[in-house]
Amino acid sequence: MAKVLVPVADGSEEIETTCITDTLTRCGCQVTVASVMPGKLQVKMSRGINVVADCAIEDCKGTEWDAIALPGGMPGAEHLRDCAALTELLKDQSGKGKVTAAVCASPAVVFGTHGLLPEKSTCYPKFKDVVGAGWQDAQAVMDGHIITSQGPGTSIQFALKIGEKLCGKDKAVEVAKGMLVDYVV
Amino acid sequence: MAKVLVPVADGSEEIETTCITDTLTRCGCQVTVASVMPGKLQVKMSRGINVVADCAIEDCKGTEWDAIALPGGMPGAEHLRDCAALTELLKDQSGKGKVTAAVCASPAVVFGTHGLLPEKSTCYPKFKDVVGAGWQDAQAVMDGHIITSQGPGTSIQFALKIGEKLCGKDKAVEVAKGMLVDYVV
Ligand SMILES: [Cu+]
Secondary structure, three states: OOEEEEEEOOOOOHHHHHHHHHHHHHOOOEEEEEEOOOOOOEEEOOOOOEEEOOEEHHHHOOOOOOEEEEOOOOOHHHHHHOOHHHHHHHHHHHHOOOEEEEEOOHHHHHHHOOOOOOOOEOOOHHHHHHHHHHEOOOOEEEEOOEEEEOOHHHHHHHHHHHHHHHHOHHHHHHHHHHOOOOOOO | OOEEEEEEOOOOOHHHHHHHHHHHHHOOOEEEEEEOOOOOOEEEOOOOOEEEOOEEHHHHOOOOOOEEEEOOOOOHHHHHHOOHHHHHHHHHHHHOOOEEEEEOOHHHHHHHOOOOOOOOEOOOHHHHHHHHHHEOOOOEEEEOOEEEEOOHHHHHHHHHHHHHHHHOHHHHHHHHHHOOOOOOO
């Protein structure tokens, strides 16, 4: 059972967050939602819904994660960027060639800041200059072990792409059907 | 500012829930998430993420709601169906011809049980026999003041349809653009 870490913060995008956690749980992954907000597990998402994380990000060291997947949303992505414990986890994960993934603001704001972007990637179009010449206009982009996506409307496809990488294409296609979407990327 | 009530329970579908709350907040609505679980505001959604409601459903009487919108998910829809306070709110709302909306299992399990379905509606295909001859194969269906939809993959369109009804088509189209989706229904 693949282990997936989903860090969240005040201001994380809730559609993006649940598309990741829900879709990957349906794929059979064990999903852990971790708060990067110092001293609190409950976060207020970008459009107001309150989520309680399973643990604090500091508790996530020492576990082998099959994927770390970041929702976007502002200022959520900035909180993710500024979290030292998460930055260490991401650098370690990416250095080992294991899956890192980010959507919306986070490819630019988190991966861009910490030198974790691959050659080809995507993000919310407003941030494309931060990503630079490798920016692709696609719902989801996989370059090696790094998967990126654009926003709320692309987040199910994004999560299915992570699901395919971890659990195989047949599983991703099956889960997509149950959610009444076509898996297209 | 339109007031929207979103009842939730243990086992409510989290993509459907956040698509409703996020999209309608972006439309400018004031969204209240209310728990129907006796004595607790924190609910565990269908694929494991924990959400804290803004209030209990009993606190929602006496407010004029512009819309009441139900996520699906099982057994979430059954908890919504079995909640007397919510049933009273829904019957009162529908009796006044004000917007009621439901997605996935909820059109069949909640609206079907309480005689609140219009002539034409939709739901998760597995439940179409409960809805009967008026079932439409569409992402979202509006019949009078009642809006229904099929599942996680149709929930942004569902929420945009509610947004159009409450805030106008221009607003729905603008919000869709910001979420990187085409508003098609
Ligand atoms: Cu975003």
